[in-house]
Amino acid sequence: MTELEELAGRLRRFAEAREWQRFHTPKNLAMALAGEAGELVAEFQWLTPEESAAVMGDPEAAARVRSEIADVMIYLSRLADTLGIDLVEAAHAKLDEGDRRYDVETYRGTIKKAPPLP
Amino acid sequence: MTELEELAGRLRRFAEAREWQRFHTPKNLAMALAGEAGELVAEFQWLTPEESAAVMGDPEAAARVRSEIADVMIYLSRLADTLGIDLVEAAHAKLDEGDRRYDVETYRGTIKKAPPLP
Amino acid sequence: MTELEELAGRLRRFAEAREWQRFHTPKNLAMALAGEAGELVAEFQWLTPEESAAVMGDPEAAARVRSEIADVMIYLSRLADTLGIDLVEAAHAKLDEGDRRYDVETYRGTIKKAPPLP
Amino acid sequence: MTELEELAGRLRRFAEAREWQRFHTPKNLAMALAGEAGELVAEFQWLTPEESAAVMGDPEAAARVRSEIADVMIYLSRLADTLGIDLVEAAHAKLDEGDRRYDVETYRGTIKKAPPLP
Known part of the structure; x- marks a missing residue:
């Protein structure tokens, strides 16, 4: 557990x-x-x-x-x-999405909201 | 970890x-x-x-x-x-307090806010 | 005033x-x-x-x-x-929009979120 | 009105x-x-x-x-x-209380929460 x-x-x-x-x-x-x-x-x-x-x-x-x-x-x-x-599972699923939405080059030093994924 | x-x-x-x-x-x-x-x-x-x-x-x-x-x-x-x-540790510490503030007999079926502990 | x-x-x-x-x-x-x-x-x-x-x-x-x-x-x-x-002016402006987004026939008895205006 | x-x-x-x-x-x-x-x-x-x-x-x-x-x-x-x-009346009633709780000398430049009125 x-x-x-x-x-x-x-x-x-x-x-x-x-x-x-x-x-x-x-x-x-x-x-x-x-x-x-x-x-x-x-x-x-x-x-x-x-x-x-x-x-x-x-x-x-x-x-x-x-x-x-x-x-x-x-x-x-x-x-x-x-x-x-499951809180941790749900958070990781959202972060998988975040990895795709907030690519490192575009969002370096900039924290604007990304457009939704297609 | x-x-x-x-x-x-x-x-x-x-x-x-x-x-x-x-x-x-x-x-x-x-x-x-x-x-x-x-x-x-x-x-x-x-x-x-x-x-x-x-x-x-x-x-x-x-x-x-x-x-x-x-x-x-x-x-x-x-x-x-x-x-x-530590989220889990902090939650347990608060629940230890809850165990003392919300005694089972007084709060059975009643969810009013308890007075602060002395 | x-x-x-x-x-x-x-x-x-x-x-x-x-x-x-x-x-x-x-x-x-x-x-x-x-x-x-x-x-x-x-x-x-x-x-x-x-x-x-x-x-x-x-x-x-x-x-x-x-x-x-x-x-x-x-x-x-x-x-x-x-x-x-101006709080009241801003509220009326939003309600003007609400009048267009939530037409009475479609939303009678239904409070789902309307799509944004085009 | x-x-x-x-x-x-x-x-x-x-x-x-x-x-x-x-x-x-x-x-x-x-x-x-x-x-x-x-x-x-x-x-x-x-x-x-x-x-x-x-x-x-x-x-x-x-x-x-x-x-x-x-x-x-x-x-x-x-x-x-x-x-x-009545929103405005309720706000003024709360401000009347604020006038008594937050006396100008004590709270000049300091925005800490005042103790409740006796």
Whole structure:
């Protein structure tokens, strides 16, 4: 069992022990994920890019960022589990596409959105 | 090397090959993550809870949901890597806290937000 | 002066009195808006559609929803002001487009996304 | 009738003509708003703060930003209308609170989050 399967299993048991399955629809879990992503982005909203790069040097800010990232991971893992999606596999499939869409020569130093693949 | 370390490594090399490191500040990656979480929530916005639970039965919707979940995973993994945070470890630490905050008797069938730990 | 111009003016003076102009870049205000939108969506995440329609009947939930909506409005107004965009005019322009994209016969009872205009 | 009441009325008629009322629950509208806020934040994600301040000088980027801001305004207006909330009044009430929480001397040049009012 991979570490992600283990995490998904713990989340499943956490929800089942509290009879939360009826709350954990994909719709609701996507909302919870968006809410946590909002809290995470709020941690960085007034920081300069340079301050954001140094955020882990401030113990209080680091603890908040780590906690928000954990919340996003928890809902992402739970959502993927309810939908039967393998997170790492899905990410690699998207990156295979990225390798084709963002060829190294054209996109060196330029991060514009590529046109969709034909 | 775990599958998450492998994914983070691939993302790092993807960014380095295109000289995108200066774009990949924690601030910008948190924004990209929030943007993708927005696209994911949009996939479910007009669905009933029941329709959302059946979304993987529709091949086109399933492909879009899988693609949006992959995008969230990609930016979450990249953000955690730039900050030196272990996603699975951080999630387990938050769940340890959840075990204490959401005791099974009090929260059975009730998903209200618990007060912070003392 | 319209009520929206008055609100934008009050927000401008609020920021200037505290010398917050350097924090209020469009980038940062868009982040703050996304963060508040995340808090707003979180208010509804575990509610059934029916419960969400009755949310204003619960005084505590109503106060939280009103407060989150106010926060979104504040950052939206401030962002539009820094960019020189008229919120109501921009909304009407988008609705003119919506009138053409979503013709009444085709979209009656169906809320699928329309293809872009040619 | 204020310009915001007029906009809300147009949106109400737009939804009624297409029989979309059952889709427009507060839960779903909050999701749509979060989705659009995500698209807006994505417009700024790779820009430096300085580039974000100059975004309206680029006609294509300006049109996209204006369109995303319009979408946020549309869903915010529609959501407030379904809940019976006056957007401008709610924003002023929150600013009254802000005047008390963020006193000018303490917060000059500092944008940290204030503690809640007693």
